[in-house]
Amino acid sequence: MRIRYSSITMTVLAAATVLTSGLTATAAHAAEPLPESGGTYRISSYAGGALQWDSPNNGAGVRVKDWNENLTEQTWTVTDDGTGNWSIKIPRTNYAVDRDLGNNSVAAWNYISRPNQQWWLKNLSNSRGWLLHNTDRSGGDTCLTRLTDLGTAARPCNAADPAQQWNLDKATAPTPTPNVPVTLQMVNAGGYDPNDLRSWFDRNKGVLQDQYAKIQQFMTGGAYQVKPGINVVYDAGHDSFKNPGVAAVFEPNAKPQYNNEKSIILRPSYVMNNPGDIGSLIHELTHQVQDAANGGWLNEGQADYYRKYVYNLKEKPGLDQIRGTNYNNGYNSTAYMLNYIAHKHPLGESVIQKINNEVRRQGFGADGDRVLTAITGKSGQQWWTDMWNDIQATPTKWTNPAFRD
Numbered sequence: 001m002r003i004r005y006s007s008i009t010m011t012v013l014a015a016a017t018v019l020t021s022g023l024t025a026t027a028a029h030a031a032e033p034l035p036e037s038g039g040t041y042r043i044s045s046y047a048g049g050a051l052q053w054d055s056p057n058n059g060a061g062v063r064v065k066d067w068n069e070n071l072t073e074q075t076w077t078v079t080d081d082g083t084g085n086w087s088i089k090i091p092r093t094n095y096a097v098d099r100d101l102g103n104n105s106v107a108a109w110n111y112i113s114r115p116n117q118q119w120w121l122k123n124l125s126n127s128r129g130w131l132l133h134n135t136d137r138s139g140g141d142t143c144l145t146r147l148t149d150l151g152t153a154a155r156p157c158n159a160a161d162p163a164q165q166w167n168l169d170k171a172t173a174p175t176p177t178p179n180v181p182v183t184l185q186m187v188n189a190g191g192y193d194p195n196d197l198r199s200w201f202d203r204n205k206g207v208l209q210d211q212y213a214k215i216q217q218f219m220t221g222g223a224y225q226v227k228p229g230i231n232v233v234y235d236a237g238h239d240s241f242k243n244p245g246v247a248a249v250f251e252p253n254a255k256p257q258y259n260n261e262k263s264i265i266l267r268p269s270y271v272m273n274n275p276g277d278i279g280s281l282i283h284e285l286t287h288q289v290q291d292a293a294n295g296g297w298l299n300e301g302q303a304d305y306y307r308k309y310v311y312n313l314k315e316k317p318g319l320d321q322i323r324g325t326n327y328n329n330g331y332n333s334t335a336y337m338l339n340y341i342a343h344k345h346p347l348g349e350s351v352i353q354k355i356n357n358e359v360r361r362q363g364f365g366a367d368g369d370r371v372l373t374a375i376t377g378k379s380g381q382q383w384w385t386d387m388w389n390d391i392q393a394t395p396t397k398w399t400n401p402a403f404r405d
């Protein structure tokens with residue numbers, strides 16, 4: 001029932017810029033059509049996050065932030081000037097993404113149709129991604145680039161660099177927030193400013209509300225009812241946090257200090273140090289939907305499957321993260337194997353739902369191997385062995401980072 005964040009911590013140390021990402025490529029396909037000229041798009045980076053303007057003003061900064069569908073600051077109006085050169089403007093303004101020819105920095109400036117304010121779009125092969133080449137070629141061919149400090153700049157183009165690969169997704173009208181009651185309790189702020197913790201929660205509660213119905217549909221298909229609301233608690237004193245590696249936990253017992261509700265408990269220090277990690281919330285919310293009393297390896301694997309293969313594909317574990325582990329390690333290892341099963345089983349991805357409903361039916365003490373055998377005809381060990389045999393036989397297929405689904 002808990003997120004162990006040792007692996008997350010390592011990732012964050014290696015690159016302090018792990019961001020929530022938006023819609024991503026899921027499979028090879030034909031060339032991506034050009035955007036609709038004059039349309040409003042979200043522009044997300046293959047290195048994580050989405051392009052965001054600081055303010056609707058001349059000289060506004062252009063940065064990369066956590067993908068957030070509720071932010072109009074992450075929408076851009078893209079317009080072809082008729083020659084295949086595009087402006088990328090803050091909506092309802094004349095301020096466009098502009099390359100400074102002196103130092104190659106990028107910001108939003110008043111648009112006067114200069115080449116350094118225009119970009120031509122080059123679709124990457126077998127990808128939804130685009131390179132955004134600056135139309136002004138002085139100083140060489142440069143492309144819009146996400147910097148490691150989450151700023152942006154024009155840098156020499158390199159089609160293999162995820163920091164230069166962007167998806168353009170049509171921005172739809174903001175969807176009304178689903179009517180899911182979400183409450184917050186501040187039981188123990190762990191020495192952090194409760195206002196900071198509250199504002200983090202406020203920024204992310206829309207994601208919880210939106211995802212709750214989606215997770216239910218994916219995991220249960222309506223086979224059983226889940227509780228209508230979500231209670232989130234900051235409690236640095238929760239027993240699970242005696243283990244320093246635990247970031248968040250789903251508390252399956254309705255305790256008086258938690259409003260007598262099953263609750264998602266957050267460790268304040270983790271939230272403050274990893275404000276971009278929405279995935280751990282999604283993992284715990286998946287546990288709430290599973291409504292299981294214990295966190296067996298299969299539950300952990302399914303919660304990570306939803307988090308990393310459905311909610312945010314950019315968190316998918318690579319082969320190197322599971323090599324040398326076991327099918328019943330939960331988390332990355334089991335999630336990776338569930339993805340394999342979803343590809344091999346005739347039910348496809350809906351096998352995940354069947355597995356979840358069977359775990360729920362068996363209740364406390366559900367045996368993961370027995371469940372897998374009942375639903376898929378093979379135990380975890382058998383699937384794991386089959387998977388590694390396939391990986392060895394056709395490594396390119398099973399190590400393709402675009403592979404999910």
Ligand SMILES: [Zn+2]
Pocket residue numbers: 001002003283287295300303
């Ligand atoms: Zn868990």
